[in-house]
Amino acid sequence: MKEALYLNGELAIVNYSRAYAHSLEQLLNSSTFSxxxxxxxxxxxxxxxDLYNYALNGKTAREATFEILKLFRLLRVFRVEELQSDYLNDKACLLEFVEEGYNFWKRHQRFSVLFNAEGSTLQDFNFVAADSNFNTMILSVYRSLEEQIQGRKNRVYRQLQAGTNASIAVRVNSHIKLSDTxxxxxxxxxxxxxxxxTPMILHPKSNKRTGMFEETDHNPIERFSGNSDEWFCYPCKIGxxxxxxxxxxxxxxxxxxxANLFELANADECRKKPDLICLxxxxxxxxxxDFYYDEQEDIWVGSVSYHERIEYFGYLKKMSLTLHNLRKMQQGWLPIHGAFVNITLKSGKRKSIMLMxxxxxxxxxxxxxxxxxxxDVIKDIEVVFDDMGTIHLEDGVPYGQGTEIGAFIRLDDLDPGTPYRDxxxxxxxxxxxxxxxxxxxPAAPYEVVAENHRIDLFAYANNYDDKNGLQRLDIDAAMATCKEGKRMAKGTTQEVGISTTYFANPFGPMQKQEVCEPLIMQMFEAMRDNGVFIGEIYTHLGLDKENREGINIAAKELLEFIEKD
Structure with missing residues (x-):
């Protein structure tokens, strides 16, 4: 990244390695601030x-910027009464100019980056400390100017996230194991x-995902147009x-x-060849x-074209999980779109519940x-996965594993207090x-997500029928229900009303049904043979999301199952 400050719409990225102010004076004298x-x-x-005309005061924008910054620097040293400036003739407008300038900065989604490389001006400076200092400086500049102009100290101070929302430390991976392709x-x-x-509040311009992930005959890397000035890589473990x-x-x-969803890979892991690449x-x-299987390199490659709507986080999350699922099916594992938890009661009983x-x-x-x-009876709930996981066999026994260390959840599907606990x-x-x-x-440590867990109950989450509670199904009925993948759509995609998706999973199984079909039979037979309860749970969420009675009845019957010997 060449720029010291990159601004695009409501996005701001500060490059500490290009220019970093260690003091308020350096900040006010910097080209970045200018x-x-x-x-x-x-x-x-x-x-x-009106405020624009006040700021220009008959000057060009460049001249006005010079004069304004000159005044700001003087206000760091002298009192207002000791200075002469046309801007001080209307202190109310000057104060508004400062306030709006601060608000303009806060309206951006703000990030910082520090390059850990030879020749960096902050090579040995911890990126967290650098960002914390920057946050303090922005707040100090605003407060000192505000108090000087209004001629008094503030009586109430609010410690806001004045600098950035997040910061990253990056390094070129000189040991990357990729071919010339x-x-x-x-x-x-x-x-x-x-x-x-945190809590970090973001405002993406899009709030739903449209379209499907489709297989292509050509490797997306052939049409990749990126460069090291505008692109970064988040290396991670998905399962x-x-x-x-x-x-x-x-x-x-x-x-x-x-970072709240997939475990960040360490330096040693980044030396290995990846299973998956997402562009x-x-x-x-x-x-x-779209996605492509590079058979020669044995890598699944996905690509999402540049568009404003892909600001919705679901695009990045689901493309990544689609690539994961395609690889796992290749290895004989069955992807499950669902949730899986280990419940431990105060009595000592423990059961593992998987909902799809x-x-x-x-x-x-x-x-x-x-x-x-x-x-009153649950001692602990250990989350294995909250959206996507897998079932695989070892010595004929079905085990579940997860993919994510966090959960991406609709706020209005949760009880009012739930989102605020963490x-x-x-x-x-x-x-x-x-x-x-x-x-x-965050939902679970990676060590929990990536280890084997026995399954005691497997149930399809039905949000469209008016039945109540939990019902056992024979294996044929259960497989038919799961493969039909029926649900009442709730606005997270472009779908409305009753819809069906093969195996309730449009992220791999739907695209590769011929691979998924025998895996379904294999895993369901193994669950039956190992005494797993297989059935359906009725949530009613597609009927009336405001009425929690149906889901509460289902939860009560789940609890009764857990309490049984």
Whole structure:
């Protein structure tokens, strides 16, 4: 990244390695701050003509920027009464100019990056400390100017996230194990550390996913147009697989949010060949969300074309999980779109519950309802997965594993207090919206996600029938129900009303039904032979999301199953 400050719409990325101010004086004298003020003036020209005219005061934008910054530097040393400036003739307007400049900065989704490389001006400076200092400086500049202009100290102080929402430390992966087919990716820096200022509130322009992920005959790397100045890589573990997720910097908010969802890979893991490669925000001139199996390199490659709507986090998450599922089916594992938890009661009983269903079926919501129903008897709930997992066999025994260390959940599907229990670690997306507001919250340590767990109950989450509770199904009925994948759509995609998706999983199984079909038979027979309860749970969430009676009845019967010997 060449720029010290990158501004694009409501996105701001500060490059500490290009320029970093260690003091308020350095900040006010920096070209970075000068560029910001000029961008602020352009904003005022379009949105506040009176304040814009006050700021220009008959000058050009460049001249006005010079005079304004000169005044700001003087205000750091002298009192207002000791200075002469046309801007001080109307202190109310000057104060408004400062306030709006601060608000203009806060309206951006703000990120910082520090390159750990030879020759970096901050080579040995911890990126968390650098970002914390920057946060303090921005707040100090605003407060000192405000108090000088108004001629008094503030009586109430609010410690806001004045600097950035998040920071990343990056390094070029000189040990990357990719062939020349992927030469375009070799210079792109890898994220090796992430700092989130939580609760983090983001406002993506899109709030739902449209279209499907489709297989292509040509490797998307052939149309990759990125470079090391505009792209980064988030290397991570999705379940037991290694994924290199490359993204255009305009989608850094989604990529940084992955830190709450997929375990960041360490340096040793980044020396290995990846199982999966995702190219997110590729400026290929297409409108594609596609994937390809590179048989020669044995890598699954996915690509999502650059478009404003892919700011919705579901695009990045689901493409990554689609690639994971395709690889796992190749290895003989069955992907499950669902939720899986280990429940331990105060009595010592422990059972593992796996619920399956498409988006909005009530998987996560049923687990939350179970927590409430069993609050007096449940000792611990260990989350293995909250959206996507797998079933595989070892010595004829079916085991479940997860993919994610976090959960991406609809706020209005949860009880009112649930999203705020872990808000100090969470990322909220459009929380004020009445349509598909979301939260990404940590759910489980990676060690739990990636280990084997026995299964005691497997149930399909039915959100469309008016039946109640939990019902056992024979294996043929259960497989038919699961393969039909019926649900009442709830607005998380472009679907409305009753819809069906093969095996309730449009992220791999639907695209490769011929691979998935024998795996379904194999795993369901193994569950039956190992005494797993196989059935259906009725959540009613597609009928009336405001009425929690149906899901509470289901949770009560789940609890009764757990309490049985």
């Amino acid at each position: 560029n910001y003020v000029q961008n602020y003036l352009e904003y005022l020209q379009a949105h506040n003509e 992927y030469a375009k990716l070799k210079a792109i820096p890898f994220i090796e550390g992430v700092m989130l200022r 037991s697989l290694l994924a290199f997720i490359y993204f255009h910097r305009d989608f850094i908010s989604s990529a940084v949010s992955l 997110f925000g590729n400026k290929d001139g297409l409108d594609a969300t 269903g498409d988006s909005g079926a009530g998987k996560s919501e049923s687990i939350e309802a179970l927590k409430n129903a069993g609050k 808000m100090d670690r969470s990322i909220f997306m459009n929380p004020e919206s009445s349509n598909n507001a979301r939260v990404i919250t």
